Amino acid sequence: MHEEVNEWVDDVLQRKKYADFLTQYLIAKEGPFVININAPWGSGKTFFIEHWCEDLKKEHPCVLFNAWENDFSNDPLLSVISCIEKDLSPLLSVTDKENNEIKNRFSSVGEYFKSIAPILVRAAVSKAIGKDGLEELLQLNEKDSADVVEKVTEKLIQNNKTVEKAIESFEKSLEELIEKLTCNQEYLKKPLFIFIDELDRCRPLYAIELLERIKHLFGVPGIVFVIATDTEQLKHSVNAIYGSGFDSTTYLRRFFDQSYTLSLPDYVEFAKLLFQRLDPDLVNRFVQIGISLSGDEKRNWVNIGGDSNEYRGSDEHTLTIEKNELAEMVLLFSLFSSFFKLDLRTQKQCYEKILAIISSVSFGEKLHFAYLIFLVMLEAKNPVIFKEYFSFNKNQAHKKTELISGTFSSFYNIRIRERLYHAIDFVRFFPKMFTLTMIEYQKL
Structure with a gap:
């Protein structure tokens, strides 16, 4: 015993x-x-x-x-x-x-x-x-x-x-x-x-x-x-x-x-520790992307159209997690923590800021967790680049992407259905979909 x-x-x-x-x-x-x-x-x-x-x-x-x-x-x-x-x-x-x-x-x-x-x-x-x-x-x-x-x-x-x-x-x-x-x-x-x-x-x-x-x-x-x-x-x-x-x-x-x-947890393990006390009901406050839980789900994937080349197999850098209500948030948090190479203290500070933002948003409004955690972590990692990122207008999406891709990188990835996505794939996507200004972000 x-x-x-x-x-x-x-x-x-x-x-x-x-x-x-x-x-x-x-x-x-x-x-x-x-x-x-x-x-x-x-x-x-x-x-x-x-x-x-x-x-x-x-x-x-x-x-x-x-x-x-x-x-x-x-x-x-x-x-x-x-x-x-x-x-x-x-x-x-x-x-x-x-x-x-x-x-x-x-x-x-x-x-x-x-x-x-x-x-x-x-x-x-x-x-x-x-x-x-x-x-x-x-x-x-x-x-x-x-x-x-x-x-x-x-x-x-x-x-x-x-x-x-x-x-x-x-x-x-x-x-x-x-x-x-x-x-x-x-x-x-x-x-x-x-x-x-x-x-x-x-x-x-x-x-x-x-x-x-x-x-x-x-x-x-x-x-x-x-x-x-x-x-x-x-x-x-x-x-x-x-x-x-x-x-x-x-x-x-x-x-x-x-x-x-002192042993250090990997990105997923630490994110799991941070999110373990989070109310699962808060998941409904975020837009769901549909991230797969395991690194490789080919056996469960339906190949529409018969094009097997669409499927990209997992590798040693694919982040994985067991099934639970917070899995998508944990994987996204881990993906961007690795992208910005954040130490444990900064990861914890970013998590606490996310909680503060959730509490300030009106009930019924949906937040895009991937975009939000990207901005929170970018500000924590490099306030100068964070400010420059918001200096570009909506017609300069490529400049926003170039600014981030020229400074940060990571081999880690996550699976969304048939494809593996790196953090930089999200970074390219954000400027095309979101026009949030710094003032709007600071009001969150």
């Missing part, structure tokens, strides 16, 4: 089971561990991380750090330390009074990093501009600039060992705090989970500096780091800093003990 899984609210990708699996996997590691959760931008990483973190808080101390919201900071490590202090300090109130000592030490480390942050910033600047940059700086005002560089260098030498001691002190404080928070197994258990989200959206320099700085904490006993990234995008950030020929794959691998890629 399988244990019932309570899904997260609005978890259309049904990913809670992956979080539960990873929780068991990471707890079993029994030691410091760093795992990379990889998925493309717009595929629901933040939703996954936030809900997973909330689940874990029931039994484990947790910290959630949004890297993108903090990439204005001059020192990534200081930002992470501040977040750890902010998220864990409230938990001290439920433990014994001795924790005040740890709390004070915790805060003092943060204060120390604030005091030396300007020095670290100057060091980063001098490192970034390099030898040639320093020479140019000296030429601007040789005496004053030389004094600045000399003082910064001297201060860095003086503080280098102190910085190391501060990090060691923080690591010790963090380790003691974990012990205090988890000493009562009925309340919280090891490990401490530290989630770092949206690293791939940060400035390249900040993203790399964050990884380089927090690696000092990777070895603290009782901590699991969960770092969510679009790894391909993060590789671009690495190459932006170290050069296009730099081996970014090997570089990133040294930070992570393991990587886990």
Whole structure:
């Protein structure tokens, strides 16, 4: 008998089971561990991380750090330390009074990093501009600039060992705090989970500096780091800093003990998840085209006139679905999602806009779903081309088609009776049949 899984609210990708699996996997590691959760931008990483973190808080101390919201900071490590202090300090109130000592030490480390942050910033600047940059700086005002560089260098030498001691002190404080928070197994258990989200959206320099700085904490006993990234995008950030020929794959691998890629549904599967809660009665609000459910229905097709060449067999790109009331809408939605190559987040936004439009249209009026979803997705994908599309009048249908066909394409197709149709076939059809203006569309 399988244990019932309570899904997260609005978890259309049904990913809670992956979080539960990873929780068991990471707890079993029994030691410091760093795992990379990889998925493309717009595929629901933040939703996954936030809900997973909330689940874990029931039994484990947790910290959630949004890297993108903090990439204005001059020192990534200081930002992470501040977040750890902010998220864990409230938990001290439920433990014994001795924790005040740890709390004070915790805060003092943060204060120390604030005091030396300007020095670290100057060091980063001098490192970034390099030898040639320093020479140019000296030429601007040789005496004053030389004094600045000399003082910064001297201060860095003086503080280098102190910085190391501060990090060691923080690591010790963090380790003691974990012990205090988890000493009562009925309340919280090891490990401490530290989630770092949206690293791939940060400035390249900040993203790399964050990884380089927090690696000092990777070895603290009782901590699991969960770092969510679009790894391909993060590789671009690495190459932006170290050069296009730099081996970014090997570089990133040294930070992570393991990587886990979130599985993504195909276009039809995700559309089915989106439409599963839609009232089937709403199908009557749309013009029906008569899209076949299966990829190949030749056995059910009546060859009128005996011309067998009219039938076009399905291929590996033909979208299929089982029989249900929403099948036509799902297939059309999937067809244009693939045509515009929309990420999951944008697909969900387009679906929600369709719902809003349905609710605004007077009962009894019929909508052409294929045309509507084409316009909604075009606007979401490229507002500039969307505006240009409406700039042509009804006598310039060919220009509308050329504008779209010259920018977007897809091999995916659907069957309508004896023929396979690609999205571009619909695009050629729309200008001949519809004269909707942008103003009319915006009133929908």
